[in-house]
Amino acid sequence: MNYLLHIFIMINIYSILALSLNLLVGYAGLLSISHAAFYGIGAYIGTLSIMNLGIPFLPSVLLAVVGSVLLSFIISIPSLRLKGDYFVLGSIGFQIIAFSILYNWVGLTRGPYGIPGIPRPSFFGLTIDSIPAFFIFSLLTAVLCAVLIYIITYSPFGRLLKAIREDETAAEALGKNVTRCKITAFALAAGFAAISGVLFAGYMRYIDPTSFTMMESVYILSIIIIGGTGNLSGPITGAVLMIFLPEILRFLQIPDSIAANMRQIIYGLLLIVILRYWPQGLLGDHKLK
Secondary structure (H helix, E strand, O other): HHHHHHHHHHHHHHHHHHHHHHHHHOOOOOOOOHHHHHHHHHHHHHHHHHHHEEEEEEHHHHHHHHHHHHHHHHHHHHHHHOHHHHHHHHHHHHHHHHHHHHHHHHHHHHHHHEEEEOOOOOOOOOOOOHHHHHHHHHHHHHHHHHHHHHHOOOOOOOOHHHHHHOOOOHHOOOOHHHHHHHHHHHHHHHHHHHHHHHHHHHHHHHHHHHOOOOHHHHHHHHHHHOOOOOOOOOHHHHHHHHHHHHHHOOOOOHHHHHHHHHHHHHHHHHHHHHHHOOOOOOOOOOOOO
16 A cells, blocks of 8 residues: 555656646746756755754745745746757756756765655644655645646736747737746746655655756656646646556566666657657647747
8 A cells, every 4th residue: 555655645746846847848838957956956955954954844845945946047047048959958057067066065965975864744733754644745735736837827927928839929029028937937847846856855755866867857858748738637647657657567577677777768669659649748738849
């Protein structure tokens, strides 16, 4: 039972990540490969706030969100001057820089040694100290984030994001501040990613920089490419599929030395098939350009 609950907890965490990245890719049309950086920044800010500063869990989540949003301005403001492939390269650069800082700033992040013994989430006298309780907590958090993202995407701001995605020049001609809109979308995506990071740290009770590499950013991007972009159902479907898929290999009794490589091969084949026959993803409304 705990094994299934663990899978569902990871689905909840990655659903928030996928939905937040979808704000950039599916709605704003910005192909970012730096989402794991904000995921990791949120995890580290939340963890260090609790363990080093003694700040309670909920204020630590707020600090993680604020910290990720502020850092998102550092990359979004200069990077949004870039277009197309150059923006993608800029996001990769930020991802590499963020990982390098987390890995090498040993005095603060403990670098490759990681941070063990992270306290379980605790608030209002309640401690989430069991897997069933964490499943309920992560599910409620994922639902709350999904509702907030739903409200954002169906608001005038969300419709403006879609307009920018379809024709940025036309949106500018109508007097819309396209740059400010993109920066806001970037900040929102970073803030929601930070919430996932704090959830992940509280659940695993250990974090290290290898959980937030560029490959993790590619993995999150793969989730929304496979599930689909431009709506809420696509990213959630992609998260369910991509989390369950490697678990199936466990039942095939494939040796561990082969399973990791097989997982990457299956992911690659799945991406090729999806992009060839369903370029909008399984349940997406928008084709990636």
